[in-house]
Amino acid sequence: MSSAGTPPPRAGSKEWAALGLLVLPALLLFMMLTILFLASPYLAADLKPSSTETLWILDIYGFLMASLLVLMGTVADRFGHRNLLVAGAALFGIFSVLAAMADSPVMMIVWRAVLGVAAAMQMPATLGLIFSMFHDPKQRGVAIGTWAAAISGGVALGPLLAGLLLEAFSWRATLLVAVPVMAIVVIGGPLLLPRHQRTQGSKLDLFSAALLLTTLLPLIYGIKSFATSDSPMLSTAGIVIGLALGGCFILRQLRSQEPLLDVRLFTNRTVGGALGVFILAATGLGGVYLMFTQFLQQVKDLSPLRTGFAILPAALVLIAVATLSPVIARRVRPGYVIATGLAVQVIGYLLFTQVDSATGLPMLIAGFVVLYPAVSPSMALTTDLVVSSVPPEKAGAAGGLASTVNDLGISLGVAIVGSIGTAAYSSGLVGKLPEGLPAKDKAAAEENLSGAVAAAQHLPDHLADPLLRVTKDAFARGLSIGSATAAVIAAAGAIIAALTLRHVPPTGAAAPGSQGGEADAAESVASAGGGSK
Numbered sequence: 001m002s003s004a005g006t007p008p009p010r011a012g013s014k015e016w017a018a019l020g021l022l023v024l025p026a027l028l029l030f031m032m033l034t035i036l037f038l039a040s041p042y043l044a045a046d047l048k049p050s051s052t053e054t055l056w057i058l059d060i061y062g063f064l065m066a067s068l069l070v071l072m073g074t075v076a077d078r079f080g081h082r083n084l085l086v087a088g089a090a091l092f093g094i095f096s097v098l099a100a101m102a103d104s105p106v107m108m109i110v111w112r113a114v115l116g117v118a119a120a121m122q123m124p125a126t127l128g129l130i131f132s133m134f135h136d137p138k139q140r141g142v143a144i145g146t147w148a149a150a151i152s153g154g155v156a157l158g159p160l161l162a163g164l165l166l167e168a169f170s171w172r173a174t175l176l177v178a179v180p181v182m183a184i185v186v187i188g189g190p191l192l193l194p195r196h197q198r199t200q201g202s203k204l205d206l207f208s209a210a211l212l213l214t215t216l217l218p219l220i221y222g223i224k225s226f227a228t229s230d231s232p233m234l235s236t237a238g239i240v241i242g243l244a245l246g247g248c249f250i251l252r253q254l255r256s257q258e259p260l261l262d263v264r265l266f267t268n269r270t271v272g273g274a275l276g277v278f279i280l281a282a283t284g285l286g287g288v289y290l291m292f293t294q295f296l297q298q299v300k301d302l303s304p305l306r307t308g309f310a311i312l313p314a315a316l317v318l319i320a321v322a323t324l325s326p327v328i329a330r331r332v333r334p335g336y337v338i339a340t341g342l343a344v345q346v347i348g349y350l351l352f353t354q355v356d357s358a359t360g361l362p363m364l365i366a367g368f369v370v371l372y373p374a375v376s377p378s379m380a381l382t383t384d385l386v387v388s389s390v391p392p393e394k395a396g397a398a399g400g401l402a403s404t405v406n407d408l409g410i411s412l413g414v415a416i417v418g419s420i421g422t423a424a425y426s427s428g429l430v431g432k433l434p435e436g437l438p439a440k441d442k443a444a445a446e447e448n449l450s451g452a453v454a455a456a457q458h459l460p461d462h463l464a465d466p467l468l469r470v471t472k473d474a475f476a477r478g479l480s481i482g483s484a485t486a487a488v489i490a491a492a493g494a495i496i497a498a499l500t501l502r503h504v505p506p507t508g509a510a511a512p513g514s515q516g517g518e519a520d521a522a523e524s525v526a527s528a529g530g531g532s533k
Contacts, residue, residue, distance in 0.1 A: 008135035011143075015133040018192040019143050021185060022126045023150040025089060028181045029119045030151045033062050034158030039171040039304075046171065049105035056109045059221075062410075064116025065123070067216040069404045070261050071209045073124030081128040086189040088121030093182035100175040122185075127402075129193055131387055137507045141326030141384060148380035149322030157315055159293060160308025167305050208252055208260040215246040216404070261401065270389045273500030274382040277338060278402065279409040280493035281378040284345065284486035285371075286413020288352065291421050291479045292368060298449050299357055299472045300364070310365055314372040322376035326384070326507065334381045335501025341377035342494035348374060349487035353480045357472040378493070385504060413486070421482035425449070428474030434466040441467075449475045 036043065036058055044054060076084045095118060099111035130147060134140035165173040222238025253259040266272045296307045321341075329337050348371025355364065383402045426446060433442055441459065444451030445467060452471035456464040 008137075010136045011134050011139050014192065018133060018194075019130065019146060021188045021192050022129060023146055024181050025085070025092075025122045025185055026126050026147055026150040027154040027157075028178055029065070029092075029123060030154035031158040031161065032115070032119070032154075032178065034155055035162045035174045035177075036171075039162050039166060039174045042166060042171040043108075047102070047105050047108060049108070053105040053109065057105065057112055060109055061112045061116040061119070063217055063220055064113050065119045066220055066404050067213050068117060068120035069124060070401050071212055072120045073128070073401070074260055075121075076125040076128050080195070081125040081132065082189055082193045082195060084121050085125035085129065085193070086186055088118045088125070089182040089185035089189070092118040092122070093179045093186070096175050096178040096182070100172040127383070127387060132194060138326075138330055141329060141381075141507050142323070144384040145323050145326040145376075145380040148383060149319040149376065152322060152376060152379055153315055153319050155289075157308075157312075159304065160312055160315075163303065163305030163308035205256065205258070205260045208249065208256070211245060211249040211252065212260065215242050215249050218242040219246070265389070265401075268389055269500060270504060271386050273335075273496065274385040275402065275405050277342075277493050277497045277501070278378055278382040279405050279412070280489055280496070281342060281345070281375050282405070282409025283412040283416065284349070284489040284493070285375050286410035287417025287421065288349065288371070288413070288479075288483055288486045290413075290418060291475075291482055292352075292364075294449065295355075295475065295479055296364070298453055299475055300361060310361065311368070313365060314368045317369055318373035318376050321373040322380045325377040325380045329381055330507050333502060333506055334385060334504050335497050338377050338381055338501065339494045339498040341374045342490045342497060344374035345371055345490040346487045346494070348372070349483045349490060352483035353487070355476055355479055355483075357469075357476045359476075378497075384507075385501070417482045417485050417489075420485050421478035422448070423478075424481040425471075425474045425478035428477045429470060432470045432474075434463050434470070437463060437467065445471055 040054060040058060043049075043057070049057060072084065072088075092115060095111055095114045099108065099115060102108040102111055126147065127144075130143050131140070134143045161177065162174050165177065218238040219242025222235045222240075222242060250263050253261055253263045266275075293307060293311070296302045296310055297304070302310060325337060325341070348367055351363075351367035351370060355367070386402045425448070429446055433445060437445070437459075441455035444455045449471050452467055456468050459467065
């Protein structure tokens with residue numbers, strides 16, 4: 001930290017090269033959240049998992065990563081960001097090979113779970129290293145924007161890469177793609193990344209770590225399973241158990257002299273407002289993103305490769321917007337930039353409410369180009385706001401908290417928006433399924449569009465054609481109503497951002513040469529609810 005009136009040191013070519021290295025795991029690890037979605041039919045044909053096993057194969061990676069991010073952020077703060085990043089990258093590469101060799105659903109679940117742990121080791125470390133290398137507010141904003149763009153780009157580009165690999169190879173190649181990327185991180189990390197000054201202090205509170213894991217895992221599972229589970233009681237139980245254990249975790253942190261997570265940070269107006277906006281932005285997008293990809297594949301009958309290419313324009317615009325957002329925030333208050341992005345998202349969601357099964361691809365892609373990139377200001381700027389509002393020695397844990405909120409928001413989106421879309425689909429089928437449909441096929445069609453498509457493959461044309469027409473219309477209705485729900489969520493996020501973050505000055509106010517800039521920024525954070533001690 002520079003003294004008053006002294007400009008902070010500026011990053012040089014080595015730091016920018018190191019940033020290029022750090023965006024690789026950020027891109028890849030979030031790509032792994034979606035890369036198996038398009039590969040799941042091929043994986044199912046090979047390993048023959050049950051429907052429950054398929055759910056765990058797809059979700060356990062994200063469950064474990066989200067549950068461990070805060071813990072691994074604290075571990076990185078205490079034992080070294082570079083050390084944890086390189087170790088996590090090495091383990092991720094090894095376990096990717098083992099996952100690609102899995103010959104049973106159970107082993108696939110196990111290896112995907114371990115990959116989630118290795119991913120959690122890396123993500124907070126990448127953010128902590130960025131804050132240790134980029135001290136100038138303008139440069140740090142660009143670096144955080146690039147990092148955030150890599151995360152969002154990874155989620156968006158996962159289907160495209162999966163489509164390319166499935167065209168040329170098997171589903172196992174979607175896992176092996178991680179190996180060369182992680183090899184680059186393991187080799188380049190010691191050469192480019194700085195040594196981290198490890199925090200001196202007490203032992204790591206492993207009981208708190210276990211409490212945090214047992215809080216988030218059933219909570220996220222309960223939220224996700226609301227959209228897919230036949231047992232609302234099980235979903236409710238998961239959420240209740242998670243909330244109860246979460247209360248125990250909070251009480252332990254408040255009483256601890258060396259808390260694993262300083263929960264008092266949430267009383268900071270900047271941190272609380274930024275995370276609240278962040279979770280709303282991710283919630284609105286999570287469910288609509290899932291329904292949009294299903295719409296392209298099952299309503300518009302696009303192959304995995306064509307689906308990936310349909311998403312590509314929005315992904316490219318997202319990367320550009322994420323890079324530009326910190327630049328704009330130098331002159332415009334970050335809260336207003338974030339609020340504007342969410343307002344644009346509302347427009348994109350409203351465009352999707354006009355979609356039906358006959359809507360052409362150009363309109364669909366145009367709507368997604370408006371909608372998807374508008375989340376980037378929230379991701380790029382709220383992460384910077386949260387981590388900038390805590391002491392440097394807690395940057396890793398704060399970064400882990402921000403990433404956890406992102407995962408939790410996506411899970412909420414699947415649960416809330418996805419469940420509303422599913423309910424709209426089911427209600428749209430009442431009294432409209434063709435007469436003479438076998439009971440088994442009727443039940444499959446009423447469950448989801450995938451069941452209807454599978455049933456139509458063995459039905460005669462006089463039943464298959466009206467079945468597909470009715471179910472595709474119902475799914476389009478579900479997308480429309482789900483998008484309207486997401487529009488309300490995004491509008492709430494825009495209002496909260498404009499009100500709770502309006503005190504945060506433009507990042508340019510802390511630029512070198514602006515007298516009192518850093519003091520003004522610090523005073524703003526302090527007056528917003530107290531910084532962490």
